[in-house]
Amino acid sequence: MMRHFYTFLMYLLQPFVLLFMLIRSLKAPQYRRRFGERYGFYRNLTAPQAQGVLIHAASVGEVIAATPLIRRIQTDYPELAVTVTTMTPTGSERVKAAFGNSVTHVYLPYDLPDTVARFIRFIRPKLCIVIETELWPNLIHGLHLHQIPFIIANARLSARSARRYVKFKGALREMLSEIELIAPQDEFSEKRYREIGYRGRISLTGNIKYDLHIGDELLNKIKELKAKIGKRPVWIAASTHQGEEEIILKSYRTLLQKYPNLLLVLVPRHPEQFNAVAEMIEKAGFTYARRSTNGTPNADTRIFLGDTMGELMLLYGTADLAFVGGSLIKRGGHNPLEPLAFKCPVISGKYTFNFPEVFAKLKQVGGVIEIEENDAVLSQAVTDLLDNKTLRERLANAGYTVLTENRGALQRLLDLLKPYLEK
Numbered sequence: 001m002m003r004h005f006y007t008f009l010m011y012l013l014q015p016f017v018l019l020f021m022l023i024r025s026l027k028a029p030q031y032r033r034r035f036g037e038r039y040g041f042y043r044n045l046t047a048p049q050a051q052g053v054l055i056h057a058a059s060v061g062e063v064i065a066a067t068p069l070i071r072r073i074q075t076d077y078p079e080l081a082v083t084v085t086t087m088t089p090t091g092s093e094r095v096k097a098a099f100g101n102s103v104t105h106v107y108l109p110y111d112l113p114d115t116v117a118r119f120i121r122f123i124r125p126k127l128c129i130v131i132e133t134e135l136w137p138n139l140i141h142g143l144h145l146h147q148i149p150f151i152i153a154n155a156r157l158s159a160r161s162a163r164r165y166v167k168f169k170g171a172l173r174e175m176l177s178e179i180e181l182i183a184p185q186d187e188f189s190e191k192r193y194r195e196i197g198y199r200g201r202i203s204l205t206g207n208i209k210y211d212l213h214i215g216d217e218l219l220n221k222i223k224e225l226k227a228k229i230g231k232r233p234v235w236i237a238a239s240t241h242q243g244e245e246e247i248i249l250k251s252y253r254t255l256l257q258k259y260p261n262l263l264l265v266l267v268p269r270h271p272e273q274f275n276a277v278a279e280m281i282e283k284a285g286f287t288y289a290r291r292s293t294n295g296t297p298n299a300d301t302r303i304f305l306g307d308t309m310g311e312l313m314l315l316y317g318t319a320d321l322a323f324v325g326g327s328l329i330k331r332g333g334h335n336p337l338e339p340l341a342f343k344c345p346v347i348s349g350k351y352t353f354n355f356p357e358v359f360a361k362l363k364q365v366g367g368v369i370e371i372e373e374n375d376a377v378l379s380q381a382v383t384d385l386l387d388n389k390t391l392r393e394r395l396a397n398a399g400y401t402v403l404t405e406n407r408g409a410l411q412r413l414l415d416l417l418k419p420y421l422e423k
């Protein structure tokens with residue numbers, strides 16, 4: 001009954017959804033493209049081979065997390081077609097950059113019964129794997145009607161979401177009963193799924209984001225870019241959001257007084273920020289180079305703007321220390337394990353609720369510097385690390401230990417998926 005009421009509301013909201021997408025497309029024109037896919041229409045698209053695997057990764061972060069899983073499925077089960085869905089154009093770009101034409105990509109349609117039905121008829125999967133947290137009642141029900149298992153992998157449920165879901169515990173019963181398997185990334189999420197009423201199969205695998213792999217190709221690219229940068233200290237501020245760049249630039253201006261040779265690599269989280277951040281840098285009077293125009297930092301370059309998709313790990317590999325964004329404002333932070341894979345010490349703001357277990361472990365071993373949302377505090381944290389090689393190494397080694405000690409989640413997840421993939 002609750003699903004029918006939810007569906008009625010979803011139909012009522014469609015005019016507002018369309019208006020929202022139109023407004024958003026003014027800044028990011030990609031939102032106007034391929035719009036038919038949002039309603040399950042796939043003109044001029046070739047359907048993937050039936051009985052393949054459908055993997056949903058909402059945006060860039062989830063695509064990055066899913067990448068090792070997708071590669072292993074392609075390697076271990078080459079006969080299976082893989083379809084990857086996202087919600088955002090940035091996620092779509094990341095899928096194309098990582099996999100090219102080896103997977104099919106379409107946008108996940110809006111959660112309406114008719115759009116879901118067209119979507120399932122087009123993809124015809126034998127298994128649906130959702131990365132982290134995406135609970136769409138009509139999608140789950142539609143897959144259930146076709147006897148297609150719905151699995152949540154690397155499942156994460158925040159305290160805030162759990163509090164919201166628990167208010168509708170009774171109404172969620174039907175949807176939760178149609179979920180085949182949940183593989184949580186941490187004990188917090190496992191407990192919260194039980195609290196909101198999930199009574200099905202649940203198996204803790206750990207966080208597949210620990211299973212980062214750095215290949216020779218990436219290491220060679222890092223070596224080439226480092227040679228172009230030269231022997232100067234490099235501070236990267238990555239996955240930044242609106243409101244953070246101002247703080248970072250103020251901190252950088254302070255730092256230049258003591259470290260005139262310091263290069264700042266600034267990487268906004270979303271492509272729609274790229275030009276705005278470039279304008280901000282120009283107004284601040286800094287010389288800069290843009291990665292998107294094949295710009296390379298020279299001796300006079302103050303800031304290297306990372307305005308491309310899929311190159312964050314490359315840029316992390318060039319840095320001596322990293323600030324991980326989304327954490328000075330209430331966005332919940334981003335993955336600190338990516339810089340730590342290069343033993344690059346991490347500074348973060350206090351808003352890290354997207355990665356509670358990871359940051360809890362890092363703080364426990366002294367593997368991260370956590371700061372307030374203040375430019376003076378940020379510049380002091382960078383100064384402390386630049387001045388003290390021992391501190392840099394201790395911080396980096398502690399964080400790297402957390403990374404290495406928690407690997408293995410990907411294999412545990414694949415072991416769980418094996419019966420469904422081989423069926």
